[in-house]
Amino acid sequence: MIFLLVLLGILAVIIGWIVGIYNGLVGLRNQVKEAWAQVDVQLKRRYDLIPNLMETVKGYMSHERETLEAVTQARAAIGGAGGNMDQRMAAESGLTGALGRLFAVSEAYPDLKASTNFLALQEELTSTENKISFSRQFYNEVVMRMNNKVQMFPSNIIAGMFNFTAEKFFEIQDEVEREAPKVDFS
Secondary structure, eight states: HHHHHHHHHHHHHHHHHHHHOOOOOHHHHHHHHHHHHHHHHHHHHHHHHHHHHHHHHTTTTOOOOOHHHHHHHHHHHHHTTTEEEEEEEHHHHHHHHHHHHHHHHTTOHHEEEEHHHHHHHHHHHHHHHHHHHHHHHHHHHHHHHHHHHHTTTTTHHHHHHHHHHOOOOOOOOOOOOGOOOOOOOO
């Protein structure tokens, strides 16, 4: 009788341990999804700001057609990426680079830089870029916690039993973005 009670107690502890790990994995998976949704919200905000920025800039930079087209094409690539996370990350990196070039070219247009519409949009985009950066950082932190849980013993056993897999980090796709910018004050 005592043996049976001890055996049931051990079995209850093991089941409780498995349930605890499983619930932790489910919670982390949901946090990863929520963190990606937050990144997506900020990316959508930036995506929606771009047409206003383009309209403001067009009048001043009519002969900078190549730069304007690069931003437009990068924005269109995001729409074409759909729900595929790898394609979306690559498209977002392309848009970030195109916007950077647009703002660099805008420095040559004093009238544009003095435009209150342009300044407001530039400030809004800068704020949005900061929010995107923080959202990506949070996403990567949650992914790291999830991946640690999925890959570390003993939770990796439960993760394998219930088909939990490691998530992908949000990484820079364009190698040019990894390079330090060159600053020349001459």
